[in-house]
Amino acid sequence: MFTTLSTRYAKNSINKNRLAFLARFNQQKYLLLLVIPGIIWFLIFNYLPMAGIVMAFQNYEPGKGLLNSSFAGLKYFRQFFNDYHFKIILSNTLGISFLKLLFGFPAPIILALLLNELSGIRLKKLFQTVSYLPYFVSWVIVIGIVKRILSPDGGLVNTILISMGANDPINFMLKSEYMWPLAVLTEIWKSIGWNSIIYLAAITTINTELYESSKMDGAGKWSQLWHVTIPGIKPTMAILFIFAVGAIFTANFDQLYLMGTEPVLDKTEVVDTYVYRIGLKNIQFSLGAAVGLLKSVISLAMVIITNYFVKLMGEEGLW
Amino acid sequence: MMIISKGERFYNTFNIVFLSLFSLLMLYPFWYVLIISLNDSSFGGYSKVLILPVAFTLDNYKVVFANDSLVSGYIITIIRTAAGVFLSVLFNAGLAYGLSKKRLMGRKLFLNLVIITLFFSGGLIPWYIIIKSLGLLNHFWVLIIPYLLSPWTILIMKTFFNGLSPSVEESARMDGANDLLIFFKIVIPLSAPIIATMGLYSAVFHWNDWWAGEMLISNSKLLPVQTILMRIISQQHAIDLISQTQGKIRVSALESINMAAIIITTVPILMIYPSLQKYFLKGIMLGSIKE
Numbered sequence: 001m002f003t004t005l006s007t008r009y010a011k012n013s014i015n016k017n018r019l020a021f022l023a024r025f026n027q028q029k030y031l032l033l034l035v036i037p038g039i040i041w042f043l044i045f046n047y048l049p050m051a052g053i054v055m056a057f058q059n060y061e062p063g064k065g066l067l068n069s070s071f072a073g074l075k076y077f078r079q080f081f082n083d084y085h086f087k088i089i090l091s092n093t094l095g096i097s098f099l100k101l102l103f104g105f106p107a108p109i110i111l112a113l114l115l116n117e118l119s120g121i122r123l124k125k126l127f128q129t130v131s132y133l134p135y136f137v138s139w140v141i142v143i144g145i146v147k148r149i150l151s152p153d154g155g156l157v158n159t160i161l162i163s164m165g166a167n168d169p170i171n172f173m174l175k176s177e178y179m180w181p182l183a184v185l186t187e188i189w190k191s192i193g194w195n196s197i198i199y200l201a202a203i204t205t206i207n208t209e210l211y212e213s214s215k216m217d218g219a220g221k222w223s224q225l226w227h228v229t230i231p232g233i234k235p236t237m238a239i240l241f242i243f244a245v246g247a248i249f250t251a252n253f254d255q256l257y258l259m260g261t262e263p264v265l266d267k268t269e270v271v272d273t274y275v276y277r278i279g280l281k282n283i284q285f286s287l288g289a290a291v292g293l294l295k296s297v298i299s300l301a302m303v304i305i306t307n308y309f310v311k312l313m314g315e316e317g318l319w
Numbered sequence: 320m321m322i323i324s325k326g327e328r329f330y331n332t333f334n335i336v337f338l339s340l341f342s343l344l345m346l347y348p349f350w351y352v353l354i355i356s357l358n359d360s361s362f363g364g365y366s367k368v369l370i371l372p373v374a375f376t377l378d379n380y381k382v383v384f385a386n387d388s389l390v391s392g393y394i395i396t397i398i399r400t401a402a403g404v405f406l407s408v409l410f411n412a413g414l415a416y417g418l419s420k421k422r423l424m425g426r427k428l429f430l431n432l433v434i435i436t437l438f439f440s441g442g443l444i445p446w447y448i449i450i451k452s453l454g455l456l457n458h459f460w461v462l463i464i465p466y467l468l469s470p471w472t473i474l475i476m477k478t479f480f481n482g483l484s485p486s487v488e489e490s491a492r493m494d495g496a497n498d499l500l501i502f503f504k505i506v507i508p509l510s511a512p513i514i515a516t517m518g519l520y521s522a523v524f525h526w527n528d529w530w531a532g533e534m535l536i537s538n539s540k541l542l543p544v545q546t547i548l549m550r551i552i553s554q555q556h557a558i559d560l561i562s563q564t565q566g567k568i569r570v571s572a573l574e575s576i577n578m579a580a581i582i583i584t585t586v587p588i589l590m591i592y593p594s595l596q597k598y599f600l601k602g603i604m605l606g607s608i609k610e
């Protein structure tokens with residue numbers, strides 16, 4: 001008798017929970033309708049690939065799939081480290097990204113500060129509009145333009161050099177030593193205007209009273225810049241910096257792949273282009289997966305570390 | 320009356336001069352491409368073409384328009400951009416809206432699911448294998464489906480939706496509207512700036528993407544115009560390379576045609592983006608105000 005009663009009570013509360021669940025579900029069904037397709041997409045295109053990471057530890061063969069390919073352990077990681085490409089890729093990825101960080105991170109900030117100083121709104125809008133023109137154009141086009149400008153065949157730069165006394169035109173795009181500077185400069189050219197937008201937006205949120213009170217304390221333009229404006233955009237800088245560090249190993253695939261012709265590969269090949277070339281086009285899936293995994297893990301670690309240091313410096317991090 | 324010190328006036332002039340030079344730097348490459356595209360390529364040396372075309376012609380454009388693959392590429396790009404933007408905005412906004420409601424079942428889980436993908440991914444190879452297994456390769460939709468959602472966009476939109484005043488929604492609900500109706504008839508119209516901004520991001524991506532076509536499609540009729548352009552330009556470069564290694568510098572007659580193709584691919588975006596400015600400037604402002 002007692003057991004029947006208690007199981008009846010138990011079943012009752014389970015049913016009550018089930019009812020409550022169903023009621024909630026029914027109340028939210030449209031909300032869930034908006035949400036579930038997106039979640040499914042993430043599962044398919046982000047989480048399934050994450051599961052596919054195992055192929056980095058296998059001798060993956062498409063025919064056999066993930067379940068039947070033989071185990072390979074750290075073989076492909078070792079292969080990558082011993083590959084003569086490894087040093088080149090590492091050097092290029094870190095070198096180019098570091099230079100881009102060094103020059104490309106402050107550039108939009110400086111532009112935003114300069115634009116902010118303009119008094120005429122029309123002039124400011126005009127310069128702004130022009131500044132992000134290059135952002136809207138594809139890298140295919142940018143590299144096409146750059147090739148023409150640097151071309152040894154009557155290209156702009158060589159024409160100027162020759163008129164200044166040089167004897168032979170320089171074929172810039174085929175010489176390794178120009179690749180790093182070119183990558184940095186074109187990247188800045190393309191993104192400085194667009195990246196400055198977010199800083200300009202941040203500047204507008206700075207309380208104008210701060211400027212007033214600093215003026216009353218006798219602060220000139222420089223002082224105001226240093227003590228009001230820049231601290232005002234520090235939070236924005238911090239967040240963007242964390243993301244920039246996380247992207248160090250990503251080093252713009254589009255740009256570097258398009259610049260990466262045979263003679264200059266030793267200076268343009270980065271992790272992503274290597275994974276694409278060797279992993280995909282050369283169908284070395286496991287190797288590509290291994291390198292890709294390395295990159296993801298290291299990038300994540302760098303984001304976490306940078307976030308930690310940013311918070312140590314008193315700014316709000318990502319979490 | 321504002322008293323502008325001498326130092327300030329000097330600084331202002333310097334600023335304007337500097338920004339003018341900077342603007343020139345942004346603009347001149349495009350002008351350069353334009354004048355070369357309007358230049359008769361058989362004329363020979365390009366070194367004189369600096370400010371204006373030397374031998375004006377529209378022939379290069381005629382060649383480009385007669386090129387079937389460029390025309391088909393253009394059509395693919397236009398359809399891809401239109402469909403891609405529409406679907407992306409729809410799915411991103413839907414997910415963001417749901418996530419912005421505290422009462423959503425599984426909200427924390429879903430939110431974390433999205434956020435994690437910002438920081439970690441399985442890498443290119445597994446992603447490619449998935450797409451292959453889904454049978455998407457070599458189909459038009461492979462240009463859109465793998466790129467449908469973006470965690471960035473979702474988080475920014477979610478922040479925006481959270482900032483909307485709840486009273487409008489509440490009164491609609493009291494009138495008997497369900498979530499779907501509220502989303503489409505109330506929230507979306509109220510979110511015009513953020514939708515315009517995210518839509519623009521998506522449009523720029525789709526318009527300019529060459530990689531998906533190069534990597535995921537082999538049927539030449541389905542290639543977007545940027546992929547075709549990329550092949551044309553690298554073919555050209557390959558030819559140059561060969562003639563360079565043979566010690567001669569070839570007069571690249573085809574370059575003018577390339578330039579014309581570039582102009583044609585770029586002009587639509589260049590004409591549209593200034594008028595969209597006020598939207599995306601506002602959108603970025605709204606999106607960057609963190610919770």
